[in-house]
Each structure stands twice: as C-alpha cells, then as structure tokens.
Amino acid sequence: MNRAVILTLLILFGGCIKETKPKEHREMGTPIRTVKVSYGNPPINYKQKIKRYFSIRLNRGEFAKYKFSEPIRAYKRRPLAYGDGVEWRGWLVDVLVSVPNRYGKYLTKPYMVLFKNSQIVGDILGDKHKLITRVDSGKF
Amino acid sequence: MANFNTHFGVGATSSAILSGVLLSMEVLTPMEATIAFGIGTFGSLLPDIDADNSKSIEIAFTVISLLITILFVFAKTAEYSIVELLLMSGVIFWTVRFGFIGVFRKVSRHRGMFHSIPLGLIFGVGTAILMHTFFGLNSLVSWIYGIAMSFGYIVHLILDEIYSVDLGNRRVKKSAGTALKFFTPYQIQNLLIYLTLALLILISPDFSLVKERLFSYDAWLNFKYSLLPQDGKWFFH
Numbered sequence: 001m002n003r004a005v006i007l008t009l010l011i012l013f014g015g016c017i018k019e020t021k022p023k024e025h026r027e028m029g030t031p032i033r034t035v036k037v038s039y040g041n042p043p044i045n046y047k048q049k050i051k052r053y054f055s056i057r058l059n060r061g062e063f064a065k066y067k068f069s070e071p072i073r074a075y076k077r078r079p080l081a082y083g084d085g086v087e088w089r090g091w092l093v094d095v096l097v098s099v100p101n102r103y104g105k106y107l108t109k110p111y112m113v114l115f116k117n118s119q120i121v122g123d124i125l126g127d128k129h130k131l132i133t134r135v136d137s138g139k140f
Numbered sequence: 141m142a143n144f145n146t147h148f149g150v151g152a153t154s155s156a157i158l159s160g161v162l163l164s165m166e167v168l169t170p171m172e173a174t175i176a177f178g179i180g181t182f183g184s185l186l187p188d189i190d191a192d193n194s195k196s197i198e199i200a201f202t203v204i205s206l207l208i209t210i211l212f213v214f215a216k217t218a219e220y221s222i223v224e225l226l227l228m229s230g231v232i233f234w235t236v237r238f239g240f241i242g243v244f245r246k247v248s249r250h251r252g253m254f255h256s257i258p259l260g261l262i263f264g265v266g267t268a269i270l271m272h273t274f275f276g277l278n279s280l281v282s283w284i285y286g287i288a289m290s291f292g293y294i295v296h297l298i299l300d301e302i303y304s305v306d307l308g309n310r311r312v313k314k315s316a317g318t319a320l321k322f323f324t325p326y327q328i329q330n331l332l333i334y335l336t337l338a339l340l341i342l343i344s345p346d347f348s349l350v351k352e353r354l355f356s357y358d359a360w361l362n363f364k365y366s367l368l369p370q371d372g373k374w375f376f377h
Contacts, residue, residue, distance in 0.1 A: 059166065079276030081214050101166060103365045107358060110349075125278040128346050 039073040039135070043091050043115040046071055050095055050113050053120050058099050065106065069094035071115065073135035087131075090116040094127055094138060142303045144188070144195040147296055151184020152177075154295045158288060164366045167353050172281055176288040179267065183292025186263060187300075187319070189244070190254040197241065205237035211274070255297060255319040258333050264290030265340040272345040279345035280353060287350075294320075 043049070047068055055061040074092035078085050093115065098108040110127040113120055124132065142150075155177045163173040182203060188196035209229045216225065253259055268286030271277045277285075300319035305312055323330050353359055371377060 079274055081211050081274040082276075083215050083218070101362060101365070103370060105358075105361065105365075107362070125280055126346065126349050129276075129278065130273055130345060131276055 037075075037089060039075075039090055040115075040117045042071045043093070043118045045118075046091075046093055046113075046115065049118075049120055050093065053113070053123070054095075054097055054111075057123075058097070060100050063100050065098040067096040067140055069138040069140045072138035074114075075133055075135070076114070076129075077131045077133070079131060088114055088116065088121060090114060090121070092132070092134065092138075094140065096140070142299045144185075146303075147184055147188065147196070147299060148181070150299055151292050151295055152181045155180025155184065155288060155292055158291055161363070161366075162284065165359070165362050168281070168284060172284070176284055179285050180288040180292035183260075183263065183289040184296045186289075186293055187254050187260075187296045188250075190248040190252055191250045197245070201237050201241045201244075205233045208236055209233045251315065251318045253324050253329055253333060255300065256321050256324060256333070257294065257297065258322060258337055260290045260293035260297065262333070262337050262340060263293055265337065265344050269340065269344055278349075279347070280349040282345050283347060283350045 047066070050068070051064070051066060054064055054066075058064060071091040071093050073090075075089040076087050078087040091114075093113045095111045095113055096108050097111055098106040100106050109125060112124045112127065112129070112132065114122045114124070158180055159168065159173040159177040162168045162176065163170060168176060182200075185196045185199055188194045189200045191197065209232050212232055213225055213229055216228075220228070248254065264286040266286075267289040268282045271282035271285050272279060297319045301316065303313075304316035304319070324333075369377065
C-alpha cells in the first residue's frame with residue numbers, strides 16, 4: 001500500500017516543475033554589463049484600440065463599459081508545454097470590462113491586454129497569471 | 141459496484157449538465173465547455189484505475205500516455221526532425237502505456253486510496269495547475285477544468301456507494317463506505333494525501349475569479365436568470 005502512495009506522489013510531483021525566471025542575456029565578452037531588453041514604446045491610443053478589440057471579441061461587447069490602468073512594462077514566460085523562455089515582452093494594460101449579460105445586468109471582468117509596438121497581441125482574463133511578470137506597478 | 145458502462149454513462153451525462161450550465165451562464169465558450177465535458181467524463185472513469193482488469197485503467201493509461209507524448213512533441217518540435225520526434229514519441233508512448241501500467245497494477249489495490257474524496261480533489265487541483273502553468277490558460281478556465289475533473293471523480297464515488305445498496309435483497313453490501321471516504325485505514329497514507337493536497341493548493345492558480353464568477357451573489361443571479369425563461373414564454377420567445 002505504501003508503494004502505491006509513493007508511486008502516486010512521484011507521478012503528482014513529477015508535474016510540479018520549478019518556476020523558472022527567464023535568464024538574463026549577457027553580451028559575449030562583457031560579462032559584467034547586461035544587455036537592456038526592449039519593451040518597445042508605450043502603446044499609443046491604447047484605450048480606443050482596446051475598446052475596438054473587445055467590441056468584436058465579447059458577447060454584447062458593443063455595450064461594454066471600461067476602466068483602464070496606465071500601460072506598464074511586463075513580460076510573459078512561455079507555458080511549459082511549449083518550451084522555455086520569454087514568449088512576449090511589451091506593455092500591459094489592466095482593464096475592467098463591464099458587459100451586460102443576456103438579461104441586461106452588467107458584469108465586470110478584469111483583463112490584462114498585451115501590447116507590442118502599439119499593437120494588441122493578446123489578452124488574458126484576470127488580473128494575475130503565474131506566467132506574467134510586471135516590471136512596473138500600475139494603478140487604475 | 142457499478143460497471144464501466146454505467147460509470148461512463150452517468151459520468152458523461154453529469155459532465156454534460158455541468159458544462160452546459162457553465163456555457164449557458166456564459167462562463168465558458170462552446171469550445172471550453174466541450175473540453176470541460178471531456179475532462180469531467182475522464183475524471184468519472186479515473187477512480188477505477190486501481191482495478192487491475194478494468195477498462196478504466198486501459199483508457200486512463202492511454203490518455204495519460206498520449207498527453208505526455210503530445211507534450212513532449214510540443215516542447216521539442218524545434219529541436220528535432222520529424223523522424224526523430226516520431227521515434228522518440230513512439231518510445232515514450234510505449235513505455236508509459238505498456239511499461240508503467242504493469243508497475244502500477246502491482247502496487248495499487250482496488251478500493252484503496254483512489255476511491256477517496258481527497259484524491260478526487262488532488263486530481264482537480266493538479267488539473268488546474270497543469271492547465272495554468274503548462275498550457276498557459278487563464279485562472280478561471282484552468283480552475284473550471286480542475287473542478288470538472290473533481291466533479292467527475294466524485295460522481296464516480298457516489299455511484300459506487302449507491303450501488304453498494306442492494307434494493308432487491310434489502311441489504312447493504314460489504315463494499316458500502318469504501319468509495320466515498322475522507323480517510324483510509326492507514327495513518328501515513330492519510331498524512332501524505334492531505335499534505336500533497338495542501339502543497340498543491342499552495343501552488344495553484346488564483347481562485348478569486350472562480351469565486352466571483354461561480355460562488356457570488358451575481359453568479360447566483362446569473363444562474364437563476366439562465367435557468368428558466370425570463371419572459372414567461374416556453375419555447376416560443
């Protein structure tokens with residue numbers, strides 16, 4: 001019976017791989033100075049872009065109400081199933097989106113909208129994700 | 141004890157109802173609801189993997205082997221050629237599907253710890269962690285997949301308990317109480333199971349969205365509104 005417990009624990013903890021932070025890139029031959037990673041410029045007209053984005057992506061998105069945070073720098077690690085390293089590095093905007101349900105009651109959901117060079121590259125439901133690291137702190 | 145077909149039928153029906161309700165409440169998209177249905181059905185077969193000759197162990201090991209093989213291919217696709225990937229995938233699938241199953245059959249005992257509520261919860265939290273960290277899904281969907289897994293698992297345990305009552309002969313079978321249990325007779329096993337559950341909860345995704353979308357007053361209203369026709373007209377709106 002104890003062997004069954006040990007086997008189960010091995011299987012379970014086999015999946016719990018340590019959270020790895022992306023390695024800093026160092027220039028060859030200059031081990032002291034680290035290379036500055038580029039987040040690009042802050043997104044321009046981000047509020048309009050986000051409104052346009054959600055108006056077609058959400059059910060009844062055309063009636064949505066928004067509350068935006070200031071853009072902050074952030075990066076997202078690649079999910080472990082798809083390898084390692086940084087998947088995205090750019091600007092993140094926290095948005096509270098209130099959309100009416102089928103019966104007209106507004107329900108608010110937090111989203112993180114990811115920008116790269118002023119273009120929206122994706123969104124994540126919620127205001128935190130284990131793969132997202134915020135470089136700056138932002139406020140609504 | 142219910143047989144494989146009964147577990148499959150009841151598990152699939154319960155999972156369909158759960159995912160249908162979540163779809164109707166607009167918590168899940170149609171595609172996410174379909175995946176939740178699949179996970180719930182799989183969860184409802186999982187407790188019987190400790191039965192050496194059950195169909196469940198065959199199905200569970202096939203699904204787990206395929207999952208591990210697919211994960212390997214996803215992670216290593218940039219490093220290896222197609223033929224290398226095919227050969228290595230074959231070895232991995234074969235080893236897990238036909239190698240590990242023998243070891244597992246030797247060390248597990250039917251109606252042991254796999255028929256217990258905390259293990260159902262461990263599989264659920266484990267699914268949520270896997271979906272969030274391995275596949276990068278958001279915390280709400282990850283948790284719903286985890287809940288679907290635990291839901292299916294616990295439906296199986298309840299069904300086993302129901303089948304331990306013999307209505308014809310008006311007696312309770314010896315198997316009564318061995319499925320829907322919180323503790324096993326072994327203290328070390330209990331300690332390890334609950335310790336594992338606590339550790340997994342510690343590294344699990346954020347739960348706040350689930351509370352807000354499923355266990356709040358707004359969620360209840362949303363469910364109530366979705367349950368019956370609001371305009372009082374049935375079928376002809």
